[in-house]
Amino acid sequence: MAFTSPTVAAWELGLRLRERRELMDITAASAAKAIHTGQSFVSGVETGRVKINARKLAELAAVLDFDEDEVGELQQLREAAGKRAWWSPYSAMFSAEVLRYFGFEAGAESIRAYSAGLITSLLQTEDYAMAIMNGGAPSIRLAEANRRVEVRMKRQQRLEGGDPIRLTTVIAESGLRQMVGGREVMAAQLRHLAAKIDQHPDTLDVRIVPFSADYHNAIGGSTFYILGFAGGRLPDLVWQETVSTTDLIDQPMRIREYSLAHSQAMDHALDRSESLRLIEQIGKELE
Template structure:
């Protein structure tokens, strides 16, 4: 399974918090017991702060973990401390976006809904550059290239020994919106067709045609539902709007996004029909 420092740190924090709450130990008491503060314990539990091996051993003793569990916790701590591939790009993105990169890198599956454009993990370099230039004209060319480089790096999860499973719903408008001009768009649609053929076992692309009736995702924003291999980790949602991005971990909200994605899948064409529509629109643009 793919590893990610962010996911390892998240799992470590969840396990510590679950045990602390099970034993009815407050974060204040836990912090005092190992000579730190409540905010430090909260930071560890939220996956936002690192903890030393010695301090983790102390905290594990306070929370009554057995020897085998402590070894697992220390392994998670070591994984969480490793340098991530996105570290060199950290100056370009806020902390929430960087956290998303980490969760995406360690996810087992993604269910995506892309409103009006091609899903980011399936974009060509030219298509992505057209989005960067059009969506944020204040970004310098060099930075735009670096941002596209990050997007291409993220796409590496689609292949390799442990590829992520991607199920993406794209609206027909996303196929017909001529982003970057006809030449760029034709190449993008051909790339989408090629990826569908290259990744038959792990990639499922569904198109919601204009003829489809109303469903809950219509008029909504692009979102990604991330699933993880560990049974200890809940799903997460990443939402993108015109001006904001949001990492969502509230169970009720995640359920709403999951239902919206399922409904969009119900209104989408099947695999063969979706592929046929992509190819048809590509030919119309040529």
């Protein structure tokens, strides 16, 4: 079992423990009492936010009647969850929720994204990302802005390597025409976007919703990402970004609404070839 993300490993460990506990009709309080700890500890482990040591996990697994092979898998998950993540050195710069998103993104198998006014973050150039950092928070110090851009570039490594993430992103035409950073920065960004599409034909699908498209549910909405995970055991998650807030969504009904909105946006978007042609056309207009 190989894990690329401690966050996803901790999440799966917690889900498996909670599912077994609920299947056996044991309350979190009863499970906690059986291993001589508090309910908040067990609940924290089940949400992936609290670490558990090997001894306590073995005790809890015994209470929940896991067999020997399952206990071995749980211990592997625990060990994976305890590894140091690449985003750990940046933890002081971001909220706990944003850091959790980095962890889920790092361990996801696929992402379906929608972006109305900007290029999707996983496809941004450094200059484009820096323009967003400076424009979104003019008072931010240059050193911190550089570090934030560095994090964004590290996140993009999921697009590369032997096991790249599958990214399907829908971008409104306004995202191609908004002069983020100025004409030169935007022209370079569109060249970069076209190059990425050419480099990753099997794992990257970029669709543009043209101005001529009719109304769909994502119009006027916020940027969102629907994360899918390998194996079928872990459910989808949604990450939503607004002007002032970010939100990690795990409620099935809300996730379904975002999935439908993404599907509608895809239905109104140009196909892959037409999308690439429009990106290249707008890029040439800027040169």
